[in-house]
Amino acid sequence: MSGGMMVGQVSGGGRVIGPGGASAEGVDAVAIGRDNHGVVMTGDIAASFTVTSPGSAEPRPMLPAITVVSVPAAGMIGLPSRASTVFVGRDKDLEVLGRTLSAGPGVITQAVVGLGGIGKSELALQYAHHHSGTYRLVWWVAAEKPEQIQAALAALCRALCAGTAPAAAAQATVEEAGAWALAWLAASEGWLVVFDNVEEIDHLQPYLGRLTSGHVLITSRRDIGWQELGTVLRLKVLSRPAAVALLLQTIGAPAAPDPALAEELAQELGELPLALKQAGAYIVRTPGMDLASYLRLLRTAPRQALAADPDRRSEVGQVVARVWAVTGARIAQVNPLAVQLLELLACYAPDDLPCEVLYGLDGIEEAAVIEALGLLASYSMINQSPNGLRVSVHRLVQAVTLAGLTDTEHAATRATAAELLQAALPQNPERISSWPRYAWLLPHARTVLAPDSPGMISVIGYLVASGDYRTAHTLQQRCVTALHDKLGPEHPNTLRARANLAYWSGEAGDAAGARDQYAALVPVRERVSGSEHPDTLRARANLAYWSG
Numbered sequence: 001m002s003g004g005m006m007v008g009q010v011s012g013g014g015r016v017i018g019p020g021g022a023s024a025e026g027v028d029a030v031a032i033g034r035d036n037h038g039v040v041m042t043g044d045i046a047a048s049f050t051v052t053s054p055g056s057a058e059p060r061p062m063l064p065a066i067t068v069v070s071v072p073a074a075g076m077i078g079l080p081s082r083a084s085t086v087f088v089g090r091d092k093d094l095e096v097l098g099r100t101l102s103a104g105p106g107v108i109t110q111a112v113v114g115l116g117g118i119g120k121s122e123l124a125l126q127y128a129h130h131h132s133g134t135y136r137l138v139w140w141v142a143a144e145k146p147e148q149i150q151a152a153l154a155a156l157c158r159a160l161c162a163g164t165a166p167a168a169a170a171q172a173t174v175e176e177a178g179a180w181a182l183a184w185l186a187a188s189e190g191w192l193v194v195f196d197n198v199e200e201i202d203h204l205q206p207y208l209g210r211l212t213s214g215h216v217l218i219t220s221r222r223d224i225g226w227q228e229l230g231t232v233l234r235l236k237v238l239s240r241p242a243a244v245a246l247l248l249q250t251i252g253a254p255a256a257p258d259p260a261l262a263e264e265l266a267q268e269l270g271e272l273p274l275a276l277k278q279a280g281a282y283i284v285r286t287p288g289m290d291l292a293s294y295l296r297l298l299r300t301a302p303r304q305a306l307a308a309d310p311d312r313r314s315e316v317g318q319v320v321a322r323v324w325a326v327t328g329a330r331i332a333q334v335n336p337l338a339v340q341l342l343e344l345l346a347c348y349a350p351d352d353l354p355c356e357v358l359y360g361l362d363g364i365e366e367a368a369v370i371e372a373l374g375l376l377a378s379y380s381m382i383n384q385s386p387n388g389l390r391v392s393v394h395r396l397v398q399a400v401t402l403a404g405l406t407d408t409e410h411a412a413t414r415a416t417a418a419e420l421l422q423a424a425l426p427q428n429p430e431r432i433s434s435w436p437r438y439a440w441l442l443p444h445a446r447t448v449l450a451p452d453s454p455g456m457i458s459v460i461g462y463l464v465a466s467g468d469y470r471t472a473h474t475l476q477q478r479c480v481t482a483l484h485d486k487l488g489p490e491h492p493n494t495l496r497a498r499a500n501l502a503y504w505s506g507e508a509g510d511a512a513g514a515r516d517q518y519a520a521l522v523p524v525r526e527r528v529s530g531s532e533h534p535d536t537l538r539a540r541a542n543l544a545y546w547s548g
């Protein structure tokens, strides 16, 4: 369905109807067509904005032909961080990756699978850095959610077009830019793309099927039939000597004063890289602390009841929980704000939260937040991006931090995290200049915002404006369910949200689904609002429209 249509809804008032007559309705709803100018208001939410999406009046510049865009001679590297300077015990695993990925031709896919904190992402990062010279392009895709994959590919398009067509790349929708990047990869050789932390094989299928040559490295906590795609490397915890080496190198000790003690501590930490690194960071940071006293502290640290887990996950969680109990007690003494920040960070998506979201905390100076984040980073509880603007928290650390909160504390922390995020969302989701910020905040919004919150409505507005109808549809579905549960099936807000859902089903490519949803909606509309009510008429018009 191409553009040329849109309607915005105004609560209790007028409505803006686009040239195509399609509708977006809702006290809680926003709809933005691609070729429209008008005013969209979101009723109760009271967010209003002018649709300035580029349309028929001002056609957008076209993305260049893929054949005319090539990477700079020096190659292009898009990796999230530097490889860790302390890196131990994965020689064989690196060798396996190197061997598999050098076997050609065609697309070669290698999956690295293992428990959280075991070092999958670090291994992929080390491989990518070590071999960056042999690729023309290395690109990292945070792949936990499908829309992150799409956003990372769109970012690749923007990076590739930076020299030749920056305006076209900036104005392309996420879908267009992502498709362009995929086409570029399909037509090129000598690239490596890392899909980090993939949850479902299905999330990759739309992409991998299109590629013909290049290297794909996947990391996943889930061992779910990756062999269908290529080879699988199952990563184990470190060997005992490697675990000891990680501990000692983190501490900066040339050799263990008491080798047996270092081994005991490594074993106590489950030879898990994440826990070893955090324990080492604690020892370095704490005056007078040594292996023996740390081991004593660890053994007396409270064990948290983490969710029962059939495999080793809970065991691993226990290790991280005990490490955190020791570090948390210390951080709480030194800087209680740091503990509060970590709790907030545990409520967002794990990777790449813009730090400025946290600067909105009531009554707290930005400098204090920066200092507290620095403290958390020094204890290896969080990772800051090289420029210090973004922060990531390991998923296990998030889980352990949240497990330490009571239900009431958790709810209060989450509410604060949601407020901060909402305040950080740009006012105008339809403006192209807002899109990069929305793209950064999207995974965090999905994690922390209530499905029918004003912030989520803005996020859905951004997705629609930027052409990601599929994700808009998913989030709108959640909004409908929430409104249905909260207000009932026939409340005007629920019905309007349903109408939007139907419309975006159509825009996402499911015309029959849109038709069926409108067919179900029309009789309810007639009963609730009367057969002459504008909402009813609009639902009927849309039924006709999507019936073809």
Ligand SMILES: Nc1ncnc2c1ncn2[C@@H]1O[C@H](COP(=O)(O)OP(=O)(O)OP(=O)(O)O)[C@@H](O)[C@H]1O
Residues within 6 Å of the ligand: 084, 086, 087, 088, 089, 090, 114, 115, 116, 117, 118, 119, 120, 121, 122, 123, 197, 219, 220, 221, 246, 273, 274, 277, 394, 395, 396
């Ligand atoms: N071989 C290693 N040597 C030194 N440090 C390591 C090693 N492997 C991992 N680490 C460190 O351990 C921590 C956890 O590793 P990483 O983030 O790669 O785990 P992961 O398996 O990707 O976890 P998740 O599934 O939760 O994403 C990181 O700080 C990483 O730098």
Ligand SMILES: [Mg+2]
Residues within 6 Å of the ligand: 120, 121, 122, 196, 197, 219
């Ligand atoms: Mg990882």
